[in-house]
Amino acid sequence: xxxxxxxxxxxxQDPLVRGLGWASALLGVPQVxxxxxxxxxxxxxxxxxxxxxxTAVGVRELAAATxxxxxxxxxxxxxxxxxDLMDLTMLTRAxxxxxxxxxxxxxxxxxxxxxxxxxxxxxxxxxxxxxxxMELTATATVAQPPDDVYALWSDLQRLPDFMAxxxxxxxxxxxxxxxxxSAPFGKTVEWDAETTQDIPGRLIAWQSVDGADIDNAGExxxxxxxGNRGTEIRVTxxxxxxxxxxxxxxxxxxxxxxxxxxxxxxRRFKQIAETxxxxxxxxxxxxKRARGEFPQHPARPLTEDELKEALA
Amino acid sequence: xxxxxxxxxxxxxxxxxxxxxxLNNRDAIVKITSTAICGSDLHLLDGYVxxxxxxxxxxxxxxxxxxxxxxxxxxxxxxxxDRVVVPFPIACGACASCRAELYSCCENTNPNAGISEKFFxxxxxxxxxxxxxxxxxxxxxxxxxxxxLADANALKIESDLTDEQVLFLSDILPTGYMGxxxxxxxxxxxxxxxxxxxxxxxxxxxxxxxxxxxVIAIDKEPYRLDMAAAQGxxxxxxxxxxxxxxxxxxxxxxxxxxCIDAVGMEATHGASHVHLYDRAKQAVRSETDRPHALRxxxxxxxxxxxxxxxxxxxxxxDKFPAGAWMNRSLTLRTGxxxxxxxxxxxxxxxxxxxxxxxxxxxxxxPLTEAPTGYxxxxxxxxxxxxxxxxx
Numbered sequence: 001x002x003x004x005x006x007x008x009x010x011x012x013q014d015p016l017v018r019g020l021g022w023a024s025a026l027l028g029v030p031q032v033x034x035x036x037x038x039x040x041x042x043x044x045x046x047x048x049x050x051x052x053x054x055t056a057v058g059v060r061e062l063a064a065a066t067x068x069x070x071x072x073x074x075x076x077x078x079x080x081x082x083x084d085l086m087d088l089t090m091l092t093r094a095x096x097x098x099x100x101x102x103x104x105x106x107x108x109x110x111x112x113x114x115x116x117x118x119x120x121x122x123x124x125x126x127x128x129x130x131x132x133x134m135e136l137t138a139t140a141t142v143a144q145p146p147d148d149v150y151a152l153w154s155d156l157q158r159l160p161d162f163m164a165x166x167x168x169x170x171x172x173x174x175x176x177x178x179x180x181x182s183a184p185f186g187k188t189v190e191w192d193a194e195t196t197q198d199i200p201g202r203l204i205a206w207q208s209v210d211g212a213d214i215d216n217a218g219e220x221x222x223x224x225x226x227g228n229r230g231t232e233i234r235v236t237x238x239x240x241x242x243x244x245x246x247x248x249x250x251x252x253x254x255x256x257x258x259x260x261x262x263x264x265x266x267r268r269f270k271q272i273a274e275t276x277x278x279x280x281x282x283x284x285x286x287x288k289r290a291r292g293e294f295p296q297h298p299a300r301p302l303t304e305d306e307l308k309e310a311l312a
Numbered sequence: 313x314x315x316x317x318x319x320x321x322x323x324x325x326x327x328x329x330x331x332x333x334x335l336n337n338r339d340a341i342v343k344i345t346s347t348a349i350c351g352s353d354l355h356l357l358d359g360y361v362x363x364x365x366x367x368x369x370x371x372x373x374x375x376x377x378x379x380x381x382x383x384x385x386x387x388x389x390x391x392x393x394d395r396v397v398v399p400f401p402i403a404c405g406a407c408a409s410c411r412a413e414l415y416s417c418c419e420n421t422n423p424n425a426g427i428s429e430k431f432f433x434x435x436x437x438x439x440x441x442x443x444x445x446x447x448x449x450x451x452x453x454x455x456x457x458x459x460x461l462a463d464a465n466a467l468k469i470e471s472d473l474t475d476e477q478v479l480f481l482s483d484i485l486p487t488g489y490m491g492x493x494x495x496x497x498x499x500x501x502x503x504x505x506x507x508x509x510x511x512x513x514x515x516x517x518x519x520x521x522x523x524x525x526x527v528i529a530i531d532k533e534p535y536r537l538d539m540a541a542a543q544g545x546x547x548x549x550x551x552x553x554x555x556x557x558x559x560x561x562x563x564x565x566x567x568x569x570x571c572i573d574a575v576g577m578e579a580t581h582g583a584s585h586v587h588l589y590d591r592a593k594q595a596v597r598s599e600t601d602r603p604h605a606l607r608x609x610x611x612x613x614x615x616x617x618x619x620x621x622x623x624x625x626x627x628x629x630d631k632f633p634a635g636a637w638m639n640r641s642l643t644l645r646t647g648x649x650x651x652x653x654x655x656x657x658x659x660x661x662x663x664x665x666x667x668x669x670x671x672x673x674x675x676x677x678p679l680t681e682a683p684t685g686y687x688x689x690x691x692x693x694x695x696x697x698x699x700x701x702x703x
Contacts, residue, residue: 283448284423298367
C-alpha cells in the first residue's frame with residue numbers, strides 16, 4: 001500500500017512566492033559579498049560585529065531564496081517572517097543606539113523591512129491556507145472479483161465497519177447520504193454527500209454538498225488485478241482540513257496520521273471482504289477503532305468492563 | 313484463570329487473569345491440556361523483540377479441548393469437545409498469501425499490521441503470545457486460550473495419540489521440517505544443521521526422512537550433541553573445533569550440500585572477539601541480531617548449495633557475507649514456518665512411526681512452575697532441551 005500527499009508544486013508558479021525568492025537572492029548576494037558596504041549603506045557603521053551580523057543575515061537570505069525558488073514550501077515563507085522579526089529587532093536596536101550619522105538611512109531601512117515583513121506575513125498566511133486541501137491516495141488488493149468488492153463497498157451503511165473515523169453513514173435518497181464522523185479533540189463533524197459517479201464493478205465517486213462541516217470528495221476504483229489476484233482498490237480522498245497546517249500537525253501529534261488511517265481502513269475492508277469481519281486481538285480489542293490501539297492493552301483477556309466496552 | 317505473563321526483561325510470572333472470551337465470530341475457546349516453552353519465547357524473555365507489554369500472556373505452542381465456539385463456526389467444522397492442536401501463526405485461509413500456502417505471511421490476522429509493516433516492509437500474520445508487533449494476541453501458557461478463526465486454524469486430533477506426540481505440531485516440528493523441506497534434499501546430500509536445540513533436532517530428523525545421507529549437528533552443549541549422536545548424526549562442538557575446517561573434512565573438501573540455520577538472533581560464537589563485536593553492536597541497538605550461525609552457514613555451504621534459515625531474526629544485521637552468497641551461487645531460503653501446510657502430513661508421519669517428537673522432552677512441569685521452566689531452558693540447566701507445561 002502506498003499513499004502520497006498532494007505536492008506543494010503549485011507554489012512554484014506563484015508570482016508572489018517567486019518574487020520573494022528573487023528579493024531574498026538580490027539582498028543576500030551583496031550582504032555576503034560586501035557586508036561592510038551593505039552595513040554602511042544602512043547607516044550602521046562597519047564594526048566587526050555589524051559586518052558578521054550582515055553576513056549571517058545574507059546567508060539566511062540566500063537559504064530562503066534557494067528554498068523558495070527550488071523547493072517552495074510554506075515553511076520557507078514562515079522562515080522569512082521569523083527572519084524579518086530578527087532584522088526588525090536589530091534595526092530597532094540600531095536606531096536606539098544611533099550616533100546620528102546616517103540616521104535617515106537606518107530609519108528608511110526599518111520602514112522598508114516593516115513593509116517586507118507585512119508582505120511576508122501576507123504571503124505566509126495566504127499560501128499556508130492554500131496548501132491545506134489534502135489529497136490522500138491508498139490502494140490494496142482484495143482476493144475477490146471486482147463485482148463482489150464493489151457490492152461490499154457500495155453498501156454505504158457498512159463503511160463505518162472499517163473506516164475508523166466514521167460513526168454513521170445514512171442513505172437519504174437514491175444518490176444522497178448523510179455522514180457523521182469523529183474529528184480530533186472529541187469533535188463530531190457531519191455532512192451530506194452526493195454520489196457523483198456510480199459504475200457497478202468499476203467506480204464509486206462522491207462529493208460533499210454545500211454546507212458541509214468539512215468539504216470533501218472521494219472516489220474508489222475497482223480494477224481487475226493481474227493474474228487473477230482479485231481486485232485492486234484505488235482510493236482517492238480530498239478534503240479541507242480545519243485549522244490548516246497547524247490542525248494537521250496537531251492531529252498527527254495525537255496519532256491521527258491521515259495516510260496511516262486510510263491504509264488501516266483499507267486493511268480492515270480487506271479483512272471484511274476476505275474473512276467476514278475485522279480481526280481483533282486481546283491487545284487491540286477496539287476492532288475498527290484504530291485510535292484505541294495506542295496505547296494498547298496487555299495481550300491478556302479483557303476484564304468484564306473492558307469486554308463490554310470492546311463489544312459495544 | 314492462571315497464565316504465565318511477561319513482566320519485564322528476563323522476568324515472567326504466573327498470574328491470575330480473567331478468562332478469555334469470544335471476540336470474533338469464528339473464535340473458539342480451548343481448555344489447554346499441554347503447552348510448551350519455545351526457543352523463540354527466550355527472545356521475548358530477553359527483551360530482544362520490541363513491543364512487549366507488562367502482563368502479556370506468553371506461549372504459542374499449545375493444544376487442548378474446545379469448550380466454546382463462536383456463532384460463525386459451522387457445526388461440521390469444529391465442536392465443543394474436539395481435541396485440537398493450534399498452529400502458532402494465525403491464518404485466515406482466504407488471502408493471497410494463505411492461498412499460496414504462505415500462512416505465516418497472512419494478510420488479515422495482524423491487528424497491528426501498520427506497526428509490523430514499518431519493521432518488515434510488509435505486515436506478517438498474527439502470532440499468539442508473541443509481542444504486539446504480531447498482533448498482541450494472548451498466548452497459550454495459560455489454563456484457557458482464545459483461538460482466532462478457529463475453523464481455519466485448529467487441527468483436530470481424532471486418533472488416540474498422546475498430547476506429547478502431537479503438541480509440537482503447533483510449531484517446532486513443522487518448523488524443523490520446513491527447514492529441511494526448503495533444502496530440496498537430493499539423494500546423497502550432506503546436511504549440516506546449526507543448533508541442536510528442539511528445532512535443530514527436528515530439522516535433523518526431517519532431513520533424514522527426506523533422504524539426506526549424512527546429517528551433521530553443530531552446537532556447543534555436549535548434552536544436545538549427545539542427543540543428536542544418539543540418533544546417528546555426526547556432531548561438531550564449535551567451542552573446541554573450527555567449524556568450517558571440520559565440515560570440509562567431513563565432506564571431502566566440498567562443504568555441506570545443504571545448511572540449516574536453526575539458531576537465529578542470539579547465536580554465540582567460538583571466537584570471542586567476533587561475538588564481542590556483535591554483542592556490543594546489539595547492546596547499543598545498532599544491530600538487532602547476532603548472525604554468527606548464518607554467516608558461518610553461508611561461508612561453509614558448498615557452491616550452488618542451499619542455506620535454509622528457520623532460526624528467528626528480528627531486525628537488521630551487520631557483515632552479511634553477500635560476496636560468498638552471490639559469487640558461489642547459493643540459494644537462501646527462509647520463513648516463519650507455514651505450519652498449516654505441514655500439520656497433516658507430519659501427523660501422518662507420527663502415526664506411521666516415522667517421527668517421534670517425544671524424544672526431545674526433558675522436563676515436564678505444572679504451569680505454575682513456568683518461570684522455573686524458563687530458567688532451566690534459557691540457562692541450559694539440568695540438561696534441559698524441551699519443557700512441556702501442564703495447566
